[in-house]
Amino acid sequence: MKDDLIYLDYAASTPVDPRVAELLLDCHRTRFANPSSNHAAGRKSRASIEHAAGQLSALLNVDPKTLIWTSGATESDNLAIAGGARYRAHRGKHLVTMPTEHKAVTDVFHMLEKQGFEVTWLNPADNGLLDPADFAAALRADTQLVSIMYVNNETGVMQDIPAIGAICRERDILFHVDAAQAVGKIPIDLQELPVDLLSLTGHKFYGPKGIGALYIADRPGCRVEPILFGGGQQRRIRPGTLPADLIAGLGLAAEIASSRIDADLDHLTDLRHALWAGIDEVDGVLVNGDLDAGFPGILSVSVDNVDGESLLLELEPICVATGSACNALSQEPSYVLRALGRSDLLAQSAIRFSFGRPTRREDVEFAARRYGEAVARLRSLAPEVTT
Amino acid sequence: MKDDLIYLDYAASTPVDPRVAELLLDCHRTRFANPSSNHAAGRKSRASIEHAAGQLSALLNVDPKTLIWTSGATESDNLAIAGGARYRAHRGKHLVTMPTEHKAVTDVFHMLEKQGFEVTWLNPADNGLLDPADFAAALRADTQLVSIMYVNNETGVMQDIPAIGAICRERDILFHVDAAQAVGKIPIDLQELPVDLLSLTGHKFYGPKGIGALYIADRPGCRVEPILFGGGQQRRIRPGTLPADLIAGLGLAAEIASSRIDADLDHLTDLRHALWAGIDEVDGVLVNGDLDAGFPGILSVSVDNVDGESLLLELEPICVATGSACNALSQEPSYVLRALGRSDLLAQSAIRFSFGRPTRREDVEFAARRYGEAVARLRSLAPEVTT
Amino acid sequence: MSSDPYSALVRDYFAHTAHAGDLEDAVVAEIAERGVHLRLAATVDNGTIQALRFRAWGCPHVIAACEYFCAEHEGRPVGALGELHASNIMRNLSVPVEKTGRILVLEDVVRLLERAIRDESAPH
Amino acid sequence: MSSDPYSALVRDYFAHTAHAGDLEDAVVAEIAERGVHLRLAATVDNGTIQALRFRAWGCPHVIAACEYFCAEHEGRPVGALGELHASNIMRNLSVPVEKTGRILVLEDVVRLLERAIRDESAPH
Ligand SMILES: Cc1ncc(COP(=O)(O)O)c(C=O)c1O
Numbered sequence A, B: 001m002k003d004d005l006i007y008l009d010y011a012a013s014t015p016v017d018p019r020v021a022e023l024l025l026d027c028h029r030t031r032f033a034n035p036s037s038n039h040a041a042g043r044k045s046r047a048s049i050e051h052a053a054g055q056l057s058a059l060l061n062v063d064p065k066t067l068i069w070t071s072g073a074t075e076s077d078n079l080a081i082a083g084g085a086r087y088r089a090h091r092g093k094h095l096v097t098m099p100t101e102h103k104a105v106t107d108v109f110h111m112l113e114k115q116g117f118e119v120t121w122l123n124p125a126d127n128g129l130l131d132p133a134d135f136a137a138a139l140r141a142d143t144q145l146v147s148i149m150y151v152n153n154e155t156g157v158m159q160d161i162p163a164i165g166a167i168c169r170e171r172d173i174l175f176h177v178d179a180a181q182a183v184g185k186i187p188i189d190l191q192e193l194p195v196d197l198l199s200l201t202g203h204k205f206y207g208p209k210g211i212g213a214l215y216i217a218d219r220p221g222c223r224v225e226p227i228l229f230g231g232g233q234q235r236r237i238r239p240g241t242l243p244a245d246l247i248a249g250l251g252l253a254a255e256i257a258s259s260r261i262d263a264d265l266d267h268l269t270d271l272r273h274a275l276w277a278g279i280d281e282v283d284g285v286l287v288n289g290d291l292d293a294g295f296p297g298i299l300s301v302s303v304d305n306v307d308g309e310s311l312l313l314e315l316e317p318i319c320v321a322t323g324s325a326c327n328a329l330s331q332e333p334s335y336v337l338r339a340l341g342r343s344d345l346l347a348q349s350a351i352r353f354s355f356g357r358p359t360r361r362e363d364v365e366f367a368a369r370r371y372g373e374a375v376a377r378l379r380s381l382a383p384e385v386t387t
Numbered sequence C, D: 001m002s003s004d005p006y007s008a009l010v011r012d013y014f015a016h017t018a019h020a021g022d023l024e025d026a027v028v029a030e031i032a033e034r035g036v037h038l039r040l041a042a043t044v045d046n047g048t049i050q051a052l053r054f055r056a057w058g059c060p061h062v063i064a065a066c067e068y069f070c071a072e073h074e075g076r077p078v079g080a081l082g083e084l085h086a087s088n089i090m091r092n093l094s095v096p097v098e099k100t101g102r103i104l105v106l107e108d109v110v111r112l113l114e115r116a117i118r119d120e121s122a123p124h
């Protein structure tokens, strides 16, 4: 990245850890063979994949056999939700999710609605949180699959996954968690957590891009139908030549995360505190989500009387997101923030700051200062009354 | 790769070109941002992707807008075939393919058969070739999609894509070509070639693993329905955060291929000649496929009275494939070779040698010598009559 | 899609808004719609635009377009306002087509301003 | 799945097949099925196996298992053949479970051999 850019968009994507980058480079020379090939070179690739499965399963406390490699969280979400719903369709066709999920979740549910499934969309409170009691009330005898994300990508809000999962377990409902923003960042122990399907992606925790995984619990009734068809790789759940290099990189990223997850969390908490201390001084600023129930690596704020796109440009060379990174180029106000009760105007002014391991305290202090200046300048350009 | 291994399995996967590996490393530092992000760092990633699209489209002589990035040829095949068949389903549900296609094609057709499509499976002649006249005779008024691969991954046989494509164009039938083994290896000009959908994957031509593309011709009626659902990336045809690094690497691999495709072909032709000259001396050896109609980077041979798996082990440290790389661990004789009229015994003895840019003449000469020795030893172990 | 949605000119006009502000004793036109709120103020002498100022709430393209418009039209005859079309602005500043609706708001408020100037200067 | 389907022992027995071949004046048993063709030859003296040879057409596990079997049973009483079970071979050589069927062919041909030896030595 150019030195004068200040990157505060770690929730959109993280840089590759230098050790992971080095491993990838080494794999390009020594582990390039197809891991399905039954010769010495293929076995080396296979061994790398097995090692990586061990590293990732240690991070999540699962059996390596429960992990299916995918191209990223989008594919994992599709496989879990479409594959899980179809696998259980003979038992019932009612599904439950929230409108504040990532598009990789909501768009799969929209597709399933067109195919005859019935979806209940549960709204969060204004702080973004789902009340487990409301959740329990929405379940029916024919509910077969629930998908609730761990850390929200726009606000950082963390749902009560243990409580929601316990309710699903009681009723034998498949429970999928999109943990793209959580894995490698907050401790996740899947022996403790009642989760059946969990999506993750390498590029959100300093691993490679283009590689992800789906955890599929090894318990009765917990299966997915494939959504891609081809060779016999990965027990026919997901075909295609496995990219041994990317998988090795994801494994190493998982191992690095295991070793520093608490220190990382402390660092992020300090940064968010410093950032919010500076931004809180700007007139008319509101936190989107909930500071207490929020992952500390994300701070999303809205502000009166400022256009979000202009704010983003005015903030350069600081790199932050408006709305979701995945639709930053669209002009629509974020549907996630609308679901939290924000007006269109407030939603479109939202700026998401997200930080990571390399972020320094002076970066967020600078960002807070620039935020105040940018808001002031844009307000000075605007006609007096806009609301 | 360990120095004493002799890798002759380039059809399964190629090493990453050193320049591509270097570019990937650089991208990890400088192009890690999410290309959907509307800030300076995101724009850099976006610019890399645009550059890569230009490089790949130059190789194929297409408009960059016709390219959709995927995780590899398996996903491209799924998107083209399932997505194309569904898009045209209201016009008709008859599809045509061959049993000698890759599993990433045949398994999609099997799935579509279960969903109410009717598939005609056209058998090749014993040399692996499909007769265009037989092909034309199989088409019906309700035929909507045809999928025929370019270079066969097990035998190297090259179908007559211009003739088959011309027949499809005449009748306005969607024509998909799995070109995973062809792109970057033989010249392909999609302004000349009447192809509507074309699948490719980076790891078969010295590009990165985990990245591929689908070409979708820009002409009326040539569309696919998505098979993955999520963010608005890639005009909603394929969602998910784009891995800018892998895409940049694929682009560079395409550019390198453009610059040396003829020289590469000459090199491969020499190698296959030398290899076959040595192997031809072994008693009872047969070429699978057709040397004249075959891509010169692949030579598949069967032999009387030898078990393929033992032959593979006896050939170590030479790394070659038995049957298809994608099911090398399974013990079934290759369905592709069975379709060419080979007996089970001959099919299971098949060894596929495939070579690439780094292969030297002495490598294939050594391989031919070892092949002869291995066959001789295994025959010396066997009871006299086995057939 | 070009990787940067903001042309060099848009970046420049957005960063240097010399014409942002108000004018005393000016003719004023104002519109708020489609996520944009624009106000133009002009002083006119003898059929010539003396000074132009804008206030804008909107995306960078809108703000840049306002600054560009003001800078271009000061010192020109009032009739020149009639020649302003959103399409010219979009071409000259390389505004992406998705922003057409917003730039049309500028065209509208310029029309309004022109009419207001003519109304003012018409014999009472 | 272990990344190498061949254990060190399998590799070793496959590479060094000292017992491949035939024997003069030997008892012979032969089976061809399930993609395997095996022939065992034994010479027996006074209830003790003097020499064992095999010929095999099959995968590396089968060939290694034949060599292992021959090496282990030379010099042992004929009765030891009855104790041979595919499961022992598979455990001792770490043969993957998919190969069970083929190793059972070896068990069958050993049974056949044992019966042929007993038939030979029975009083005529
Ligand atoms: C919560 C969440 N789910 C899913 C995704 C999709 O991940 P990917 O782009 O790696 O497919 C993302 C990131 O974009 C995300 O933040």
Ligand SMILES: Cc1ncc(COP(=O)(O)O)c(C=O)c1O
Binding pocket: A240, A241, A242, B011, B071, B072, B073, B074, B075, B077, B102, B104, B149, B151, B152, B153, B178, B179, B180, B181, B201, B202, B203, B212, B326
């Ligand atoms: C002809 C053919 N099609 C499709 C594929 C699948 O490609 P990938 O493994 O990159 O998805 C391969 C390679 O395995 C192939 O050879």
